[in-house]
Amino acid sequence: MIKQYETVFIATPVLSEAQMKEAVAKYTAFIKDNGGEIVYEEDWGLRQLAYPIQKKTTGFYYLIEFKADSKFIDVLETQYRRDERIIRFLTFAMDKHAVAYAEKRRANKQAK
Numbered sequence: 001m002i003k004q005y006e007t008v009f010i011a012t013p014v015l016s017e018a019q020m021k022e023a024v025a026k027y028t029a030f031i032k033d034n035g036g037e038i039v040y041e042e043d044w045g046l047r048q049l050a051y052p053i054q055k056k057t058t059g060f061y062y063l064i065e066f067k068a069d070s071k072f073i074d075v076l077e078t079q080y081r082r083d084e085r086i087i088r089f090l091t092f093a094m095d096k097h098a099v100a101y102a103e104k105r106r107a108n109k110q111a112k
Helices: 017-033 072-082 096-111
Strands: 002-011 037-053 056-069 086-093
Touching: 002 017, 002 037, 002 072, 002 096, 017 037, 017 056, 017 072, 056 072, 056 086, 072 086
Parallel strands: none
Antiparallel strands: 002 056, 002 086, 037 056
16 A cells, blocks of 8 residues: 655764765665655754764754555665664654645745
């Protein structure tokens, strides 16, 4: 069943800008290659972590909103776990209220 999902991953802060872009390109291409459709992406940049993860206090945050089959999520999260550049990730299925909120947030961001 096709649903809309939002995934946020945190990449290790030791990556260069080019390495971060390559990691993002890998995951967006992976979603598309497995029948997913990218709805929206947003680079949140280097941010302070709430608590240290693997002795790191900062990380590169990246958000991807996409539509895909529910069976694909396990495959995507397995890829995150295998990638040493990714230190944390969270993927969740968006209900109609979350989709409406995300669209409203994007519209407000574009208006600025």
